[in-house]
Amino acid sequence: MKLHRVVITGLGSVSPLGRGVEALMDGIAHGRTGVRRMPGWEDYSGLRSLVGAPSELRDEKAIPRQKRRSMSPMSIFTVQAAEEALRESGLLPLSLDLNRVGCVVGSTIGSTLSINEFYEHFLPDRRFEEVPSTGFFRAMSHTASMNLAQYLGLTGYVMATSAACASALQAIGTGYHILNLGLQDVLLCGGTDELHPTVTGTFDLLYAASTGYNETPELTPRPFDAKRDGLVCGDGAGIVVMETLEHAEARGARVLAEICGYHTTGSGEHISQSNRPAMVHCMREVLRQAELDPGDVDYINAHATATLQGDGEEAGAIAEVFGDEVPVSSLKGYFGHTLGASGAIELAATVRMMAEGRIYPTRNLEEVAEDCKGIRHVPRSEDRRLTHVLKNGFAFGGVNASIALRART
Amino acid sequence: MTEKEIIDITNRVFEEDFEIPAEKLLPEARIFEDLGLDSLDIVDLVVALQKSFKVRIQDDEKVRSIRTLQDIYNFIGDKRKETGL
Numbered sequence: 001m002k003l004h005r006v007v008i009t010g011l012g013s014v015s016p017l018g019r020g021v022e023a024l025m026d027g028i029a030h031g032r033t034g035v036r037r038m039p040g041w042e043d044y045s046g047l048r049s050l051v052g053a054p055s056e057l058r059d060e061k062a063i064p065r066q067k068r069r070s071m072s073p074m075s076i077f078t079v080q081a082a083e084e085a086l087r088e089s090g091l092l093p094l095s096l097d098l099n100r101v102g103c104v105v106g107s108t109i110g111s112t113l114s115i116n117e118f119y120e121h122f123l124p125d126r127r128f129e130e131v132p133s134t135g136f137f138r139a140m141s142h143t144a145s146m147n148l149a150q151y152l153g154l155t156g157y158v159m160a161t162s163a164a165c166a167s168a169l170q171a172i173g174t175g176y177h178i179l180n181l182g183l184q185d186v187l188l189c190g191g192t193d194e195l196h197p198t199v200t201g202t203f204d205l206l207y208a209a210s211t212g213y214n215e216t217p218e219l220t221p222r223p224f225d226a227k228r229d230g231l232v233c234g235d236g237a238g239i240v241v242m243e244t245l246e247h248a249e250a251r252g253a254r255v256l257a258e259i260c261g262y263h264t265t266g267s268g269e270h271i272s273q274s275n276r277p278a279m280v281h282c283m284r285e286v287l288r289q290a291e292l293d294p295g296d297v298d299y300i301n302a303h304a305t306a307t308l309q310g311d312g313e314e315a316g317a318i319a320e321v322f323g324d325e326v327p328v329s330s331l332k333g334y335f336g337h338t339l340g341a342s343g344a345i346e347l348a349a350t351v352r353m354m355a356e357g358r359i360y361p362t363r364n365l366e367e368v369a370e371d372c373k374g375i376r377h378v379p380r381s382e383d384r385r386l387t388h389v390l391k392n393g394f395a396f397g398g399v400n401a402s403i404a405l406r407a408r409t
Numbered sequence: 410m411t412e413k414e415i416i417d418i419t420n421r422v423f424e425e426d427f428e429i430p431a432e433k434l435l436p437e438a439r440i441f442e443d444l445g446l447d448s449l450d451i452v453d454l455v456v457a458l459q460k461s462f463k464v465r466i467q468d469d470e471k472v473r474s475i476r477t478l479q480d481i482y483n484f485i486g487d488k489r490k491e492t493g494l
């Protein structure tokens with residue numbers, strides 16, 4: 001069977017740095033942060049991490065009410081990111097065979113906000129009265145994907161991946177395989193999630209959330225840094241338009257990058273601890289598929305969330321595969337960990353770095369931690385031709401995902 | 410509760426929950442055809458009316474014969490009388 005080459009032709013995001021990829025890149029270029037002290041979070045008993053990186057919900061009424069009623073903020077973010085990506089790809093207004101167009105959008109558990117809202121109605125009296133008819137549609141694990149497809153009228157694949165913080169990369173990777181096989185022409189792929197105290201609390205109770213910078217939120221998270229103390233949860237959405245190279249060429253589309261390898265692995269070891277051998281295996285398999293030697297890679301956009309354990313394991317895994325020559329940076333110091341959205345937002349930023357020929361540094365990295373040494377960190381912006389890059393995304397459950405991109409030629 | 414109060418409260422539900430402009434809220438307006446509600450909206454409309462008027466209408470067979478806004482005003486008025494409100 002002939003495998004089709006797969007390219008990216010559009011990028012879209014709603015992030016803690018603002019709506020749109022321009023706002024995202026402008027924030028990164030100026031070293032801004034989307035992290036802030038979250039008002040009201042001190043009222044949650046036992047919650048020690050009071051910082052977050054929320055995306056702003058706005059212009060939602062541009063979506064007609066009957067399309068919007070089944071959307072929680074994550075679906076609205078997804079639709080807005082998708083429209084931006086479609087605009088860039090030149091596919092709007094959609095005039096394709098919509099049976100050949102679909103979407104794969106991942107998230108951790110669907111809409112955290114809607115699930116919480118449901119239980120606020122339901123408990124403690126177990127009452128179904130007053131539960132809105134569309135509550136389930138807003139909450140379910142494929143809500144973003146379903147809403148996007150309904151909004152755009154897509155009749156091809158409608159799927160949702162769910163592997164916590166690797167959800168978006170798995171969505172893009174799954175889309176890559178579907179397009180590889182020629183089963184669709186165009187796919188909108190990415191991820192989304194919502195910020196809520198229960199989300200941060202989940203990490204906090206595992207000692208994985210940042211707790212020491214509640215009064216100085218701009219100083220956290222600190223990927224790879226000696227003073228890192230955990231991640232900062234955020235929310236938003238990232239969507240990329242992907243299509244087969246033939247389809248893109250036939251319509252004269254501008255190709256932003258080619259996906260040339262994707263792999264995902266489990267660790268089989270531990271549900272919460274990162275695992276270096278599994279990461280190494282994941283990245284090596286991507287290199288094999290992409291027919292790249294480690295030295296061919298010009299930049300690695302790390303997962304690095306600023307947890308004590310995860311960053312050290314990732315640095316060690318990168319060192320084992322790539323040594324200390326390939327520049328590595330993490331973007332989470334700018335806009336926190338957007339969880340199910342992170343892989344797509346950060347991949348979009350990485351594609352833009354390829355276009356700009358510029359690597360942006362790891363914000364808040366002041367002193368590289370002992371356990372994160374042995375790789376080439378990027379302390380300040382550097383100009384460099386980026387022909388091949390690698391994007392990592394790792395998740396609870398021992399799940400890893402990596403994607404290799406090649407610049408348009 | 411006066412008839413005017415029933416009309417005002419009902420119309421507010423249509424404006425706030427279903428984003429229908431006030432000028433479209435005429436007594437003869439048909440809920441599906443003119444105001445654009447669908448079957449899912451009706452589930453939420455029933456919940457909103459129950460909450461606003463403190464009556465239980467979910468299981469009332471007469472709900473099925475409602476077609477226009479005026480039908481709702483009448484139904485609510487009767488229901489409140491029935492339950493002694």
